[in-house]
Amino acid sequence: EVQLLESGGGLVQPGGSLRLSCAASGFTFSSYAMGWVRQAPGKGLEWVSLVGTSGSDTFYGDSVKGRFTISRDNSKNTLYLQMNGLRGEDTAIYYCAKSHGANFPGSRYFQQWGQGTLVTVSS
Amino acid sequence: DIQMTHSPSSVSASVGDRVTITCRASQDISSYLAWYQQNLGKAPKLLIYATSSLQSGVPSRFSGSGSGTDFTLTISSLQPEDFATYYCQQANSFPLTFGGGTKVEI
Numbered sequence A: 001e002v003q004l005l006e007s008g009g010g011l012v013q014p015g016g017s018l019r020l021s022c023a024a025s026g027f028t029f030s031s032y033a034m035g036w037v038r039q040a041p042g043k044g045l046e047w048v049s050l051v052g053t054s055g056s057d058t059f060y061g062d063s064v065k066g067r068f069t070i071s072r073d074n075s076k077n078t079l080y081l082q083m084n085g086l087r088g089e090d091t092a093i094y095y096c097a098k099s100h101g102a103n104f105p106g107s108r109y110f111q112q113w114g115q116g117t118l119v120t121v122s123s
Numbered sequence B: 001d002i003q004m005t006h007s008p009s010s011v012s013a014s015v016g017d018r019v020t021i022t023c024r025a026s027q028d029i030s031s032y033l034a035w036y037q038q039n040l041g042k043a044p045k046l047l048i049y050a051t052s053s054l055q056s057g058v059p060s061r062f063s064g065s066g067s068g069t070d071f072t073l074t075i076s077s078l079q080p081e082d083f084a085t086y087y088c089q090q091a092n093s094f095p096l097t098f099g100g101g102t103k104v105e106i
Helices: none
Strands: A001-007 A010-012 A019-026 A034-039 A044-051 A058-061 A068-073 A078-083 A091-101 A110-115 A117-121 B003-008 B010-012 B019-025 B033-038 B045-049 B064-066 B068-074 B085-090 B102-105
Touching: A001 A058, A001 A091, A019 A034, A019 A091, A019 A117, A019 B019, A019 B085, A034 A068, A034 A110, A044 A068, A044 A078, A044 A091, A044 B085, A058 A068, A110 B064, B003 B085, B019 B102, B033 B064, B045 B064, B068 B085
Parallel strands: A010 A117, B010 B102
Antiparallel strands: A001 A019, A019 A078, A034 A044, A034 A091, A044 A058, A068 A078, A091 A110, A091 A117, B003 B019, B019 B068, B033 B045, B033 B085, B064 B068, B085 B102
16 A cells, blocks of 8 residues: 655745655655655645656746755655745645656656645744 | 646535635646645645546545646545645645645535
């Protein structure tokens, strides 16, 4: 059974940093692209970032480009999201998601999701 | 960026009803479209990918169609567990984008 367990969320002041982690199990982690999707309170889904199987290919949404960094450690079956320069509008539940495959287009569909971790940016 | 627009934003329906939700892309996305279901307080769930391919384990009452810019999700006979919000997502190009969602309610 696929399991994705996010951690690292919490309360942070504007301008601060936070690193989210997503521990994956139940599948061959290194064979799938992985991503982060967020949802602000009461709002819809917003794609944040995607990383390819090796970690060398990374993609970002416009609102986080230059501030967030996605990475993965295939030896630890773990996905990360380093978030710097946090703003109030970054407040959201952050979901870790396993893609449908390694390559286009499957890599861009999110087949399984974690339960999410809440990030609150406030002074 | 490709904008994804749902219609309607909400729909009232009853158990057993046939429900159709539409998603329109601001430019041609071929067949690179997915549908997700999100129940209140839960993580989203992939229902359909590549416009019409049913994700494993998803009931056959869900179906998808379309191409280019216009897509539909159809629930043939609404069940109590289907009252949720549905999102489309384009996978044609970065940045990946979701529609604003359609809430299916009683």
